Amino acid sequence: MESFVIILLSIFGVYLALGVLFSIIYLWKGISKVDSKTEESGFFFKILLFPGMCFFWILFLMKWMKSSNA
Amino acid sequence: MSDNYTSILWNKQKKRYDMILWAGIVLLLLSFTAFQFVLYKDITVETLIIRATALTAIVLLHIILAIGPLSRIDSRFLPILYNRRHLGVSMFLLALIHSAFSIIQFHVLGDTNPIVSVFTSNIKYDSISEFPFQTLGFFSIIILFVMAATSHDFWLRNLSPKVWKGLHMSVYLAYAMIILHVALGTLQYESHPVYWVLLILGFVIITGLHIFTGIIERRRLNGDKTDLIENGFYEVCSVRDLKENCATTVFVNGENIAIFKYDGKLSAVHNVCKHQMGPLGEGKIIDGCITCPWHGYQYRPEDGQSPPPFTEKIKTYEVKMINDMIWVNPSPKQEGTFVEPAKVKTS
Amino acid sequence: MKENNKFYIGWKDEIPTRHAVFLKKLLIAIFILIPMLGFIVVYFQKPFNSFNFEFGNTTTITGIYYDSPIPMLFADEGSLERGLSRDIVLVGYGKFGAKGIIENIEATEGTLRGKKISLNGTLIYGDGKMLMELTKKENSFVEIVSNNAQTSPTKSAFKEVSVSGEIIDPKCYFGVMKPGEGKIHKSCAIRCISGGIPPVLKTKNAQGENQYYLLVDQDGNPINKEVLPFVAEQISVSGKTYKVFNWNVLYVDVDAVRRM
Numbered sequence: 001m002e003s004f005v006i007i008l009l010s011i012f013g014v015y016l017a018l019g020v021l022f023s024i025i026y027l028w029k030g031i032s033k034v035d036s037k038t039e040e041s042g043f044f045f046k047i048l049l050f051p052g053m054c055f056f057w058i059l060f061l062m063k064w065m066k067s068s069n070a
Numbered sequence: 071m072s073d074n075y076t077s078i079l080w081n082k083q084k085k086r087y088d089m090i091l092w093a094g095i096v097l098l099l100l101s102f103t104a105f106q107f108v109l110y111k112d113i114t115v116e117t118l119i120i121r122a123t124a125l126t127a128i129v130l131l132h133i134i135l136a137i138g139p140l141s142r143i144d145s146r147f148l149p150i151l152y153n154r155r156h157l158g159v160s161m162f163l164l165a166l167i168h169s170a171f172s173i174i175q176f177h178v179l180g181d182t183n184p185i186v187s188v189f190t191s192n193i194k195y196d197s198i199s200e201f202p203f204q205t206l207g208f209f210s211i212i213i214l215f216v217m218a219a220t221s222h223d224f225w226l227r228n229l230s231p232k233v234w235k236g237l238h239m240s241v242y243l244a245y246a247m248i249i250l251h252v253a254l255g256t257l258q259y260e261s262h263p264v265y266w267v268l269l270i271l272g273f274v275i276i277t278g279l280h281i282f283t284g285i286i287e288r289r290r291l292n293g294d295k296t297d298l299i300e301n302g303f304y305e306v307c308s309v310r311d312l313k314e315n316c317a318t319t320v321f322v323n324g325e326n327i328a329i330f331k332y333d334g335k336l337s338a339v340h341n342v343c344k345h346q347m348g349p350l351g352e353g354k355i356i357d358g359c360i361t362c363p364w365h366g367y368q369y370r371p372e373d374g375q376s377p378p379p380f381t382e383k384i385k386t387y388e389v390k391m392i393n394d395m396i397w398v399n400p401s402p403k404q405e406g407t408f409v410e411p412a413k414v415k416t417s
Numbered sequence: 418m419k420e421n422n423k424f425y426i427g428w429k430d431e432i433p434t435r436h437a438v439f440l441k442k443l444l445i446a447i448f449i450l451i452p453m454l455g456f457i458v459v460y461f462q463k464p465f466n467s468f469n470f471e472f473g474n475t476t477t478i479t480g481i482y483y484d485s486p487i488p489m490l491f492a493d494e495g496s497l498e499r500g501l502s503r504d505i506v507l508v509g510y511g512k513f514g515a516k517g518i519i520e521n522i523e524a525t526e527g528t529l530r531g532k533k534i535s536l537n538g539t540l541i542y543g544d545g546k547m548l549m550e551l552t553k554k555e556n557s558f559v560e561i562v563s564n565n566a567q568t569s570p571t572k573s574a575f576k577e578v579s580v581s582g583e584i585i586d587p588k589c590y591f592g593v594m595k596p597g598e599g600k601i602h603k604s605c606a607i608r609c610i611s612g613g614i615p616p617v618l619k620t621k622n623a624q625g626e627n628q629y630y631l632l633v634d635q636d637g638n639p640i641n642k643e644v645l646p647f648v649a650e651q652i653s654v655s656g657k658t659y660k661v662f663n664w665n666v667l668y669v670d671v672d673a674v675r676r677m
Contacts, residue, residue: 063228101455102458112464116594125455129454146436148425149427153427175594176608255601259599260461268457361424
């Protein structure tokens with residue numbers, strides 16, 4: 001059971017780590033291209049989004065790619 | 071409502087709300103601490119922090135869950151609902167401190183990774199009395215984290231209101247797990263009946279409020295309309311039943327519709343606010359706009375559009391009057407479509 | 418617009434009077450109930466013991482080191498405050514036993530068994546029992562005072578017992594954590610025992626006084642992972658026991674342990 005838990009937690013850990021990386025780049029560069037309402041939003045607002053972005057980063061990666069292709 | 075995101079849209083009410091909220095939190099934490107040091111001076115600081123934050127968080131959670139039903143029963147509770155997200159985030163922060171201290175206290179500096187240890191130290195998942203209650207706590211804090219992290223309107227828009235609402239309904243799953251976490255955890259040691267009474271009382275109040283509100287909500291809707299159909303229109307009620315600037319609500323063919331009476335006219339819109347799915351039909355026409363009772367979002371009754379510079383739109387429906395009776399066509403128009411209001415003619 | 422004054426809108430500066438009046442009464446009631454709730458929750462708790470963990474303070478003790486049945490230091494007379502027990506169970510830093518640390522010390526100093534040595538660590542004591550945490554790990558070793566090895570400690574004659582109670586970890590129980598027993602402490606006790614801290618069975622005698630048994634296996638050797646399934650549960654066990662210093666040692670057959 002322990003190895004099963006370790007594997008699952010490791011996968012989740014890697015996912016979150018990738019999320020952290022993505023969120024830094026996205027909140028800096030990509031977000032205003034996907035949601036125009038963020039264009040004039042401040043730094044603290046982006047900090048507020050950071051935790052959720054690490055969790056949902058895949059969704060926003062897809063949105064960013066879609067908006068780049070459009 | 072905002073045309074550009076800010077971190078928090080402060081106003082006078084929210085500031086007052088937060089001051090009172092945190093005064094209450096500090097009062098509970100301090101009084102709990104004071105009583106501990108007077109009655110049980112041998113308590114350790116770690117145990118005090120773990121218990122104080124747990125108690126405060128669970129009290130807040132009960133208030134949060136009670137507000138929704140209470141606001142439907144009595145609109146005087148609405149000011150507490152208005153800034154409920156700050157209640158939620160505050161509750162999460164306290165629960166996070168509790169979780170962090172518990173994991174540090176009971177799982178670090180051992181022979182196993184602390185997070186792995188949360189799941190594997192006690193593996194009696196097939197027992198009730200020995201069930202690993204900390205696993206329930208772990209999953210609850212994950213849910214509460216996701217909810218707190220997505221509390222901003224940015225997430226409402228980018229996850230879509232339906233997905234966002236579904237996500238935030240998982241608070242009920244977190245609540246169930248937290249009740250079990252307490253029952254199978256601390257109450258296995260602190261076995262005085264008073265704790266069971268408090269826990270069960272809290273659960274009964276929350277469940278009872280939800281059931282009661284569900285019943286009165288069913289009665290408030292005018293029910294399914296399947297008879298008296300004329301050209302796709304369904305009869306709703308008498309126009310005399312409507313107060314000026316107020317609405318009646320009806321559920322027809324899967325459509326949840328609010329019909330407002332104002333300035334001698336009738337307009338019908340989707341009964342669900344675009345913001346957090348509040349009950350528009352329980353709102354009022356203020357300054358010519360339908361105003362949601364939850365957070366004050368506004369829509370023009372004739373086309374379902376928010377007044378500029380705001381961009382939210384809701385579905386509209388055709389409505390007519392025959393004699394004194396209001397009829398509505400449940401086939402919705404696209405969000406933001408202008409529908410000529412029906413004129414109110416009373417015989 | 419009296420009608421509209423009764424309708425609550427959050428983004429306006431003021432709340433309508435009927436809401437404000439209601440909320441004022443509600444908030445007063447809540448703020449009265451809050452300290453009452455705090456009092457009720459505190460009052461009915463199980464009392465905490467007055468055991469001690471001298472966190473942040475280390476003490477140097479000189480005594481004879483024994484490694485059987487578990488790492489222990491029998492302190493010289495007068496080296497501890499009066500009233501404190503001289504037979505000190507040694508435990509490691511965190512949720513670990515002392516074995517690894519002692520082995521590392523012995524790698525450079527040679528065997529310590531039976532020798533008079535000085536160790537520096539954090540004292541943990543309560544209910545007549547004493548432990549020392551080797552807080553500075555290998556640096557807890559101060560010196561060998563006398564190389565003349567003493568014989569093993571005197572063990573009393575064996576007798577058979579049948580006892581029931583809870584397996585605890587002595588480090589947490591005797592002072593580091595409060596409470597250091599029961600289901601809420603179960604995970605920590607499992608971590609500690611798994612890390613090498615010797616398991617102890619806490620029971621009550623006929624007079625209702627606490628009695629403690631250091632658990633060992635059928636050969637009298639340390640037992641840890643084998644008892645993990647029973648930690649923090651009410652169990653009954655039979656076996657032979659002997660007394661060394663102030664500690665009862667109980668031989669345990671894990672297959673014969675019964676849950677109550």
